[in-house]
Amino acid sequence: MGEINIPHDQQTALDAVDTRELDRLIDQALRSEQSGAIPGLLRNCGPCVAGRLQAFGQALGQHRAAKAARKREETRRDLRSAGSDLAHAVDGMKRRLETERKDAELFVVDDLIAPPYRFSKALSVKVNYRWRRSADDAWAYGSITFTHEVDTRPDYTKPAPKRKPSAAKQEQELQHQRYLTWEHLMRGALYSVRDFFRDGGDGAAIPGTFKATVDSHSRGLNNYSTQFWRQQP
Incomplete structure (x- = not known):
């Protein structure tokens, strides 16, 4: 779906x-x-x-x-x-x-995005779209790639496990956590592009790439991370 x-x-x-x-x-x-x-x-x-x-x-x-x-x-x-x-x-x-x-009379965002087979700390999501300024115009096509670098520093707010998990278990958990982060990035990217168009944004103003901003406290993604049109700090 x-x-x-x-x-x-x-x-x-x-x-x-x-x-x-x-x-x-x-x-x-x-x-x-x-x-x-x-x-x-x-x-x-x-x-x-x-x-x-x-x-x-x-x-x-x-x-x-x-x-x-x-x-x-x-x-x-x-x-x-x-x-x-x-x-x-x-x-x-x-x-x-x-x-x-x-x-869809003025824009369509392709939301069928498959996750990569394996996740590194460098995550990316490419969103393809087509748009036009009026229903009589020809379609223009574009894409924007959202990137995010996972913060790999230890999170000392979480309690340490009583027993150290095996290397395979650690890798499995790492991949799961990075999948969840990628999914957050993917969803935010899609909604950001859709909302930009829905609010009357010009497709010609969408950048080709955008580095997601991170939350200053959690060091991770939040609901504003993929809003490429916001003024960046």
Whole structure:
């Protein structure tokens, strides 16, 4: 799945959902205590909707299992809340899709970025994009490479392990931590380029490379590290 763009198969699934029909089916499920056609209607609508659908199913099961009147009243409230959350999740994804399609008239950021096989302390993420100033213009293509040097100094704020791990275990943990840092860099890079365009930024002003800034306290990346348009210290 892409990081910032809804995949095409999920777009198709979301387009097929009639929200009024979904509301009707949720009300029907509250009465019948069965999910009915809801899972089929929302198949392949993405992880956000899938998570809410699972929560709705769990609430439905708990309501069916409840016997005492007081417990039934409690589980019914929970079920109504889960149904409302599900409907809002679908509505939110459909609005997000509408925004993405509007964005795509003027810019598209390629968010399918594979991690490297192995991570060194020098991390980088290349973001490709295309943009134009109006829907009548030809597309211009560009890219920006974000770089980050991992601080390898020991972190003395963390307690030392009781037993020193093996060299293989240390390397495994090192690779895992650097993967998490790379993932943070990748996500920040994608959102920064998208937000730059969404705020009306000119693609011609995007630099070819940008060294991510680091947090002065943690020495790592933060939410502002990849904002290439900010004045650098």
